[in-house]
Amino acid sequence: MADHQVTKLDPDTAIDIAYDIFLEMAGENLEPADIVLFNLEFEQRGAVEFVETAEDWEQEIGVLVDPNEYAEVWIGLVNEQDEMDTIFAKFLISHQESDREYHVVWAK
Template sequence: MTEIIQKLDPDTAIDIAYDIFLEMAGENLDPADILLFNLQFEDRGAVELVETANDWEQEIGVLIDPEEYAEVWIGLVNEQDEMDDIFAKFLISHRADDREYHIIWKK
């Protein structure tokens, strides 16, 4: 029997990703990127829930079911309102009892 997973509310997924980002950015981003983020986020910043990609296995080395995770990007948008500077991509489990997550940081 297949277990039905209660998916994260989009706002909850965004809040989780942003909280983790703020906590870990200092250890994982270049100082120049942190400065850029801090200076530009108010005007150009975005935290967006996107469709969960199928290529996370290449990034994290583990095969995942895209239906069991939410994907959130944190970055800056350009004049066309497209996120063109991504500081972190988050993969967050929909399972409340096992809130696993993975992060791809800007290199």
Template sequence: MMSPQFTAWNTQMSEFKKLDPDTAIDIAYDIFLEMAPENLDPADILLFNLQFEERGAVEFVETADNWEEEIGVLIDPEEYAEVWIGLVNEQDEMDDIFAKFLISHREEDRQYHIIWKE
């Protein structure tokens, strides 16, 4: 039988501080700038660079529950933040998404997955 002390310790270890939206956005944008040249078409990079000042957006969104379909790994949406990087239209809707990021809230084991525009 497990002792109550062990159970309490185990509960504390499984808790984590969630990323605040600004931190998640900063992490995603830094990774995007570093990896975009290797993962996007040159035309998309040019479009992003020309349009980002006027129409660019980096948005913290509700973590979708369909990441398993995209990355082949079952995730707990509560353990990850989702950030989109793209361009918005006149209605302020992101209609050209260059990358979707899934970023772990766990600072000691920061994992991320990216879906790049094809």
């Protein structure tokens, strides 16, 4: 039996994938006020961050997720303390290149 070794996404690649998906889908998934806020503030305060994959995605998407199989990226705005205080979307992106599955939790 072959050892199933997944090459993990590097943070920059995960960030690029998440940001591309975000730009493509934000118009359909965010409130108009959030889109205006993103457009006005992202250049100054915007952040796309690679974060440690959370254990609670099952509650968010209803599917049990192995944190080792996915990268997690957040897109939002940071405050003066450089903390992300507005989150527009959280992405879960599979490390499987051949089957690049992803899940998004949009701001409500």
